[in-house]
Amino acid sequence: MIKIIVFIFLILSIIIFGVDFYFYILNRYCRYHIGRWKNYDEWLNKIKNISIKWTKKTPVVKMTDNNRLMVIDMINGKYKNNNIQSWQVGGLLLGLCECNDKESKDAINKLIVKLIDKDGNWVTKPTNIDCGLLSYAILKNSKDYKKIKPAMDYSIEIIEKNMCEDGMVAYTSDKNVDERYVDTLGFICPFLQLYSNIYGEERFSKISLEQINQYNKYGLLYDTYLPNHAYNPNNKLPLGVYGWGRGVAWYVIGLIDTYIEMKDSDEKLILKQNIKNVADSYINYQREDGGFGSILQNERTYDSSATAVLAYFYSRCYEIFEIQRYLEVSNKCLQKIKSVTRITGKVDWCQGDTKAIGVHSQTFDIMPFAQGFTLRAALINLERK
Template sequence: MFQYVYWLLACFFVVGLIFLSVDFYYWFIDRYSRYRIGRWQNHQSWIKRYNRTVIKWLPKTPPVQISDNTHLILWDKITGKFSRNCVQSWQTAGLVLGACEYTQNDTDELLKKCTKHFIDTEGMWRKKPTNVDNSMLAFSLLKYSKRSEFIRPAMDYMISIVEKFISDEDQMIIYNQRTNLRYVDTLGLVCPFLVLYAKIYKEHKYQNLAYEQIRKFNKVGLFQNTYLPAHAYEINSKLPMGVYGWGRGTGWYIIGVLDSFIEMSDSDEKNKLRSQLLAMADFYARFQRQDGGFGTFLQDKKTYDSSATAIFAYFYACCHDIFVKNEYAEISRRSLDMLKSKTRMSGKLDNCQGDTKDVGIFSTRYDSLPFAQGFGLRAYAKIQDVAAN
């Protein structure tokens, strides 16, 4: 009898020790990985290590922790609460875009490796997507691909998923089938893909669909006379949900408008988005902090988020390219300087807000985020193009 009790207690001890060891590992990494953070000799040493991290994370991107738990992390992993596939897809998308746009990388080889990882020999997804989050991954694989016809089955399948999520009530693309909310995230995740698909495969109706998403969100989802988006709005009452001016939420709005504009064929819709981009660029400039960063909430400059800052760095680099205003290039460069100061010596960008739990329920974790890492590289690549021209 006592022998069984002894072995049972021994098993509990070993299991407990394993759980504690995993928690200690993450605590140790979180605490000491920031040693000498931001102490780069120059931009070249920084971007070399930064880019190396992007390449290392492709095509199998490290999992992003979606919970804020610091204890029993192994249990979260076992029960599937540590990360989600839909979150991983847009993390990978950000990395693919950054890696392909940085001229020091072999874009053809990178795309070949990433395409092979996600798409089979018949041009279809190896693991078929089930939600609209994957649209951004589809966008990243299609944007620089030289084999657009080969991967068309996968792109067509992604379009079919998006169409399943178009609401009969207002023709808006919904984030999931269980919600009556219209999220700002969806604009950035889906609209650029729709426009790119329309351009490459000559299906103009999807450009119209993307433009209508932006137009309708502008009408209901922005704070009056500003370009501060709500996290979401409720479809029946048209009332906002969550805060206006959430940094990464504004980033999703920016990506939806900017990347859609870039891929859009000449049209009245493109001209309207061009005018809107100019107004947005002038409006958001007031929210840049003195150190070059942008906040978790834009209106509160005491907060800081590297994921928002990376998107704004990319946005203003593109705006300089479009409108040729030197002040936009300066905003982008100052944002990149801030990102450099927040990059660990391993090359990982730090201080990125973790994944949100729901509308208005924000993560308290500020760590690395592959998506932000990719957009930081997109910003650097774009501002280098500006300097070269």
């Protein structure tokens, strides 16, 4: 009996510490020859090929920073979160959306088939507004809007259930929650705007703009365009950190992609000016090497996920305003990202998932979302070369 117990203990120890050792070796040697590229085209092809590969099996962005006894986190459900994975896939799809080759289009179609069944419903129903980014990506890539409408309606239902009395959409389903997150702008605003245009539901366009307007009013640092991670809707006081890099990314995704989907109107002109003010402001925070920080105003920090989104943001700003400086900012971002791309084509140094308001990850690794936005920006800029 004792021998059996010892044997079982040894097997469990091998499994538990074996997993830890695997990730240790992987993290130790994955950056071998990082950033060594012959030219821009070689780098871009690698970025695209990895993005296509990841549509088949998207890497997990882990919930925890823990690097010890990881099997226990996996068993307890503290390693992976489907909500996080939703916007990872959404970012990948948005990147591949800019590709015109057959391989990319086939990858997109196969992924959508995996996500949406033959009746137009979600294969796995989402539970959180994170699904807004993925829904937006699918809606942009779909050839049959009527067929996927049941799934899109389901995403809209989730957003509507999270609507609060102040007109803002809460991140969680608890309408009494005392937080309004900047993440929500990136997740839902472009989707609501596109849904409004395609299905003729004007009220969702208004809801989209209301999120942006209220966040501009209560969520930005006075006399700057730096968003806080969240704010309290009751006392209008900030919660967390101003200028968190990926929070800035969610903010500018909300602005720029909503603008792109909007029909011409007075509201669109107002948003256009908002975008220009933001673009002019954030130039001051770009690091000398072209990157942006995990805290934007702290140039000693760096985050590839924030840098990738801002590369995309400035590429679109150049399209809108035809100001050469914006294109230069975008290209500098991409040069920095190129220098931190592994030889496999995986963009590195992306800040991991946030644990709570103001509690940011200390893990910097790969992230499919950032991979997609890098591809998105790089392909748009390639057209101008």
